Amino acid sequence: MVRTFATAALMSACAVVYAHAEAGKIKIGYVNTFSGPNAFIGNDEKDGFELALDHLGRKMGNLDVQMIYEDDQIKPEVGRQVTEKLLQSDKVDVVTGYNWSNVLLASVKPAVDAKTFIISGNAGPSQLAGEACSPWFFSASWQNDQTPMALGELLNQRGVKKLFVLAPNYAAGKDMAAGVKKTFKGEVVGEEYTRWPGQVDFSTELSKVRSVKPDAVWVFYPGQAGAQFIQQYSQAGLLGQIPIYSSFTVDALTLPQLKELALGHVSTQEWVQDLDNPTNKKFVADFRKKYGRYPSYYSAQNYDAAMLIASAVVATAGKLDDKDAFRAALEKANFQSVRGKFRYNSNHFPIQDFYAQEVVKDPQGDYTMKTIGTVFTDMKDVFYEKCAMK
Amino acid sequence: MSLLIEQTLNGVQLALLLFLVAAGLTLVFGIMDFMNLSHGSLFMMGAYFAATFVALTGSFIVGGLLAIACTALLGLAIEAIWLRPLFGRGHLDQVLGTFGLVLFFNDFVRLVWGAAGRTLAVPQFLAGHITLGPALTYPVYRLVLIGVGLVVAAGLYLLVQRTKTGMIIRAAASDRDMAGAIGANVTLVSTFVFGLGAALAGLAGLFAAPLLTVQIGMGDNILILALVIIVIGGLGSIRGAFLAALIVGLIDALGRAYLPELLRLVLSPVAASTAAGALSSVAIYILLAFVLLVKPQGLFPARGAR
Numbered sequence: 001m002v003r004t005f006a007t008a009a010l011m012s013a014c015a016v017v018y019a020h021a022e023a024g025k026i027k028i029g030y031v032n033t034f035s036g037p038n039a040f041i042g043n044d045e046k047d048g049f050e051l052a053l054d055h056l057g058r059k060m061g062n063l064d065v066q067m068i069y070e071d072d073q074i075k076p077e078v079g080r081q082v083t084e085k086l087l088q089s090d091k092v093d094v095v096t097g098y099n100w101s102n103v104l105l106a107s108v109k110p111a112v113d114a115k116t117f118i119i120s121g122n123a124g125p126s127q128l129a130g131e132a133c134s135p136w137f138f139s140a141s142w143q144n145d146q147t148p149m150a151l152g153e154l155l156n157q158r159g160v161k162k163l164f165v166l167a168p169n170y171a172a173g174k175d176m177a178a179g180v181k182k183t184f185k186g187e188v189v190g191e192e193y194t195r196w197p198g199q200v201d202f203s204t205e206l207s208k209v210r211s212v213k214p215d216a217v218w219v220f221y222p223g224q225a226g227a228q229f230i231q232q233y234s235q236a237g238l239l240g241q242i243p244i245y246s247s248f249t250v251d252a253l254t255l256p257q258l259k260e261l262a263l264g265h266v267s268t269q270e271w272v273q274d275l276d277n278p279t280n281k282k283f284v285a286d287f288r289k290k291y292g293r294y295p296s297y298y299s300a301q302n303y304d305a306a307m308l309i310a311s312a313v314v315a316t317a318g319k320l321d322d323k324d325a326f327r328a329a330l331e332k333a334n335f336q337s338v339r340g341k342f343r344y345n346s347n348h349f350p351i352q353d354f355y356a357q358e359v360v361k362d363p364q365g366d367y368t369m370k371t372i373g374t375v376f377t378d379m380k381d382v383f384y385e386k387c388a389m390k
Numbered sequence: 391m392s393l394l395i396e397q398t399l400n401g402v403q404l405a406l407l408l409f410l411v412a413a414g415l416t417l418v419f420g421i422m423d424f425m426n427l428s429h430g431s432l433f434m435m436g437a438y439f440a441a442t443f444v445a446l447t448g449s450f451i452v453g454g455l456l457a458i459a460c461t462a463l464l465g466l467a468i469e470a471i472w473l474r475p476l477f478g479r480g481h482l483d484q485v486l487g488t489f490g491l492v493l494f495f496n497d498f499v500r501l502v503w504g505a506a507g508r509t510l511a512v513p514q515f516l517a518g519h520i521t522l523g524p525a526l527t528y529p530v531y532r533l534v535l536i537g538v539g540l541v542v543a544a545g546l547y548l549l550v551q552r553t554k555t556g557m558i559i560r561a562a563a564s565d566r567d568m569a570g571a572i573g574a575n576v577t578l579v580s581t582f583v584f585g586l587g588a589a590l591a592g593l594a595g596l597f598a599a600p601l602l603t604v605q606i607g608m609g610d611n612i613l614i615l616a617l618v619i620i621v622i623g624g625l626g627s628i629r630g631a632f633l634a635a636l637i638v639g640l641i642d643a644l645g646r647a648y649l650p651e652l653l654r655l656v657l658s659p660v661a662a663s664t665a666a667g668a669l670s671s672v673a674i675y676i677l678l679a680f681v682l683l684v685k686p687q688g689l690f691p692a693r694g695a696r
Contacts, residue, residue, distance in 0.1 A: 035505035037603040043506075169663050177660075192650070193663035198611070200602050203400040203532065204646045210527070211393040224603050227509070235512060235529040237519035257509060 025064040026313060026320060029086030031079055031107065032097040032121075034071040037224040038197070040253050041099050041298055042071070045121050047291055048299025049096075051283070052306030054290070060313040063320075068092060072103050074197055079103035080110060087114040093320045094119060096305050099222075099298070101125040101144060101172035112136045115323060117330065119309065121302040126175045129347050130383035138330055138348045140305035142270050143381035144172050145179030148220065148247045150268035150354035150375040152183030155216060155245065161186040164214040164242075166205055166229075168196030168221065176220040176247055182382065189214050200228045206236045216243045227254040234261050250359060252296035255367040262367065265359045270339060270350075271300045272357045272371045277340040294368050300338045308342075311335035345380050347387035353377050392526040397647040398640065403532045405639025406539025407601075410594035412616040412623070412631040413546060414587025420563040420626025420692055422580050424477060425484045428468065428491035430613025432588050436461040436595025437604045438499060441508035450513035458592040465588020469581060492613075496606050507605035535597050542590065543632050550628055559583060563626050563692055618674055622681050624688025633690055638674050645670025 030049065032042035046069065058065050068090050072079035079098075086092045087110055095111050096119040098104040104123040111118035112134050120128075124143040128134070155163060165180060165188055167173035173193060181188060190212045192205045209217055217238075221229045226249035233239050239261065250258065250265045252273070273284050273294055283303055287295040295303075308330065315329035316322055333342050333350075345351050356373040415429045439460045444453030468491065476487045511517075516531040550556040558579045561569035570576045594612075602608060619638055623630025649666035650659070657665060681689060 035500075035606070037507040037509075037605045039506040169660065169667065174660055191659040193660055195667050201404075203403070203529075204397060204643055207393060207396040207400060208647065210396070210525070224507070224509070228603065231512070232529075235517060235519060235531060237527045237529075257511075 024062075025066050026060055026094070026309075026318075027066045027068065027090060027092040028309065029083070029090060029092035029095040030067055030069045030097040031072050031082055031086070031095060031103070032069070032099055033074045034069065035073055038074055038099075038222075041223050042097075044253055044296055045097065045099060045298045045302040047287070048295060048302035049121070049306045051287055051290060051299070052303045052310075055282075055286070056306070056310055060310040061318045063313055063318045072100070074100060074103070076100075076102045076106035080106040083107040083118075084110045087111060087116055092116065094309055096140075096309070097121050097302075098123050100170075101175065102170050104128070105171055108132075108134065108137055117323075117326065119305050119330075121305045122298060123172065124175075124349065124381075125171050126178075126381075126383050127171075129349050129381050130386035131388075133347045133384075133387035133389055135327060135348075135389060138308070138344075139350065140308055141301045141350075142352070143349050143383060144175030145182065145383075146376075146379060146381055147268050147270065147354060148176045148179035148218070149183045149382075150356075150379070151218065151245055151247055152180040153375050154266070154268060154356050155180075155218070156183070156185050158216075160184075160216045160243075162189045162214045162216075163187070164190040164192075164209050164212055164217045166192045166194070166202075166209075166217065166219045166221075168199075168225070169193035170196040172222075173220055180218050180247070186215070197225070200225055202229055202232050203236075206232060206238060209238060209242065210236070214242060216245055218245045218247070219249055220247045222248045223253065226250065227257040230254070230258050230261055230265075251298075252294040252368065253298070255359065256293075259367055262359045263361065266372070267357055268354050268375055269297050269357050269369070270352050270354055271297045272355050272369050273300075274369070274371055275338070275340060275355075277338070279336040280338040280340065283338045294366070304335075304337050304339070304342065307335040307337070308333060345384050346389050347381070347384040348389070349381050349384065351378050351380050354379055392523060393647075395523075395526060396528065397643055399528055399532070399536070400647075401640035401643030402636065403536050403539075403639075404643055405635040405637075406536055406543070407594055407598055408612065408615055408619055408639060409539060409632055409635035410542060410590050410597075411612055412619040412635055413542070413628060414590045415613075415616050416620040416623070416626055416628065416631045417559070417583050418587050419620065421559055421566070421576075421583050422477060423566065424473065425481050425488070426473065427485060427488040427613065428495065429587065429591055429616070430609030430611075431492050431495035432461055432465055432468075432591035432609070433595045433598070433612055434499065434604075434607075434609035435464055435495065436592030437510075437599040437602075437608060438503055438508065438595075439592065440596040440599045441510040441604045442503075444510055444513075450516075454596045457596050458589050461592025461595065462585045462589035465591070466581065466585045468588075469584045473584075492610065495609075499606050505606065507603055508599075509603060510599040512600040531600065538593070538597065542593070543628075546628050555579065555582070560692075615674075618678050620688075622678055622689060624691035627688065627690050627692035630688050630690035630692070634688075637677070641673050641677070642670055645673055 034042045070082035094117045098120045099122045101123040119138045122141050129143040167177045250262045311334045312329035316325045354376040355371050357369040358372045360370045439457035443456040447453045512531045519527045519529045521527045558574040562576050619634040623634030650662045653662035
């Protein structure tokens with residue numbers, strides 16, 4: 001009897017020690033695009049996340065961080081597969097990354113079913129902000145419609161009356177175009193939705209732009225397609241003839257290819273590299289030191305995503321099993337954001353400012369962005385009232 | 391009106407790019423009765439060679455010529471090492487054997503150039519645009535591509551119809567054994583044609599590189615279109631490939647240009663774009679099915695084709 005009791009005690013002690021050893025680390029699954037022409041986006045976002053881990057000493061609270069990176073090949077079905085793999089065989093504590101809205105939409109359900117937090121580092125499909133919002137989903141970026149909504153407002157301020165709208169035909173493209181049309185008060189004289197991600201030749205669409213003669217063109221072509229679009233816009237002789245505005249098209253990733261073609265290009269963003277706060281200054285300086293280039297909003301948001309997760313680990317003292325406490329801590333978003341301020345709306349999307357930015361040349365001759373004004377302050381997305389979480 | 395002309399030019403430009411790929415494919419099939427799926431990989435290798443050599447030499451012309459030469463050499467090496475044993479075999483063996491090559495080259499590229507893909511800018515001297523008429527300007531690069539395509543088409547026509555080599559090519563295409571029996575060196579001509587086809591794929595890869603991004607699998611999509619073209623045009627027929635490429639290119643460009651307009655009368659812009667994109671790509675395959683049904687030998691079959 002005594003022996004049985006002693007064995008049982010020893011075994012439970014071992015179990016406690018074992019559980020404690022397991023609890024000594026947090027496993028983070030990270031899904032993004034690491035192959036194909038848009039791998040530079042996935043790598044940039046990963047670099048932002050990794051820099052945050054460096055700043056955290058590769059620990060969140062008292063837990064060591066273990067990262068598992070997976071490639072979604074910019075395909076929703078592959079994104080879902082690798083997410084399921086991370087949840088089921090790696091048993092990660094959090095999944096994050098997710099650049100593309102269609103990939104994210106496909107990957108949310110497995111995470112929600114597994115009661116695992118899924119945090120978007122970029123994609124912000126309207127569905128997840130409204131009816132399909134979830135207690136397990138958080139955005140570290142924005143809702144898709146918002147950035148182009150800020151741009152639409154900027155177009156009003158600049159007196160644009162006739163606008164031509166071009167975007168790829170997938171979840172984010174539709175959200176973005178809807179966003180710019182929500183705030184733009186003039187007339188949309190043309191609207192084209194191109195195949196995604198396959199189409200990189202825009203000759204047909206550019207011919208239409210020329211024939212319609214709008215006051216301005218607005219496009220959303222993230223990544224490599226954006227560089228292609230602006231180059232073809234120039235080759236078609238439209239650059240300088242019809243002003244072009246964009247969302248998520250001209251940025252720190254495409255500028256090295258576009259160079260002087262993009263000089264003076266104006267767009268909107270929730271973060272610009274010159275934002276004046278100490279966290280951002282340190283982020284930009286260390287990013288440039290470590291990677292030898294300017295960070296983009298992609299890497300900035302992923303830096304914030306890592307800091308957000310770390311803040312929840314600290315607030316719950318590393319008790320990853322207490323999901324409700326972890327969620328409450330995420331909702332508080334108690335961390336220093338590179339955006340200066342960061343707080344959550346009821347649908348787990350940030351309430352934040354949107355800035356107008358312009359492409360400039362820095363003293364070293366590199367191309368970068370400069371803030372030229374604030375378009376919206378403390379902006380909420382337009383879908384949160386449809387979300388059941390209050 | 392100028393919009394219609396511009397969209398037609400877009401279609402012709404796409405058509406000639408497709409023709410460059412389809413020509414090699416159809417020549418090889420016509421003469422050697424060989425179905426070479428790895429032709430798309432040669433197109434991809436041409437683009438990667440172009441991106442590499444243009445960056446190395448700093449010149450689009452020198453780098454481009456090197457890329458074409460390398461693609462031709464690569465084609466010859468593939469033929470000698472991998473394809474020759476498959477020549478006498480059935481089409482299924484050939485398709486499987488060359489499909490293996492497609493997989494090999496996709497991973498080979500990943501190994502050598504990495505997963506991220508490359509970019510090649512339009513060369514400075516071709517980067518502008520010219521005015522062709524009132525309210526009609528067109529990028530120089532695309533016009534040059536149209537010009538090169540037309541020159542290649544004319545050159546191929548002259549080669550096949552007007553030279554002794556061409557005579558042997560035509561003889562071998564209609565009856566390989568008989569052409570050999572009366573003393574034509576069919577093996578040499580076959581190798582020449584294979585090298586020529588590879589060089590054309592390389593040329594297409596070079597010109598496509600600035601328009602499309604240079605990436606893994608870029609040959610797969612174009613191979614499918616090229617196969618559709620050579621079936622519509624008639625297997626083995628250069629003339630058929632040229633005309634079928636024009637049909638396919640124009641259907642794609644004009645479909646993308648005007649179908650959304652038409653569909654927008656009944657659908658929302660997003661739905662119209664989705665439907666128009668689907669319709670104009672489906673239209674090509676409907677045409678293919680129709681041709682196979684009505685004229686199984688293709689619209690413009692090579693003379694003497696069985």
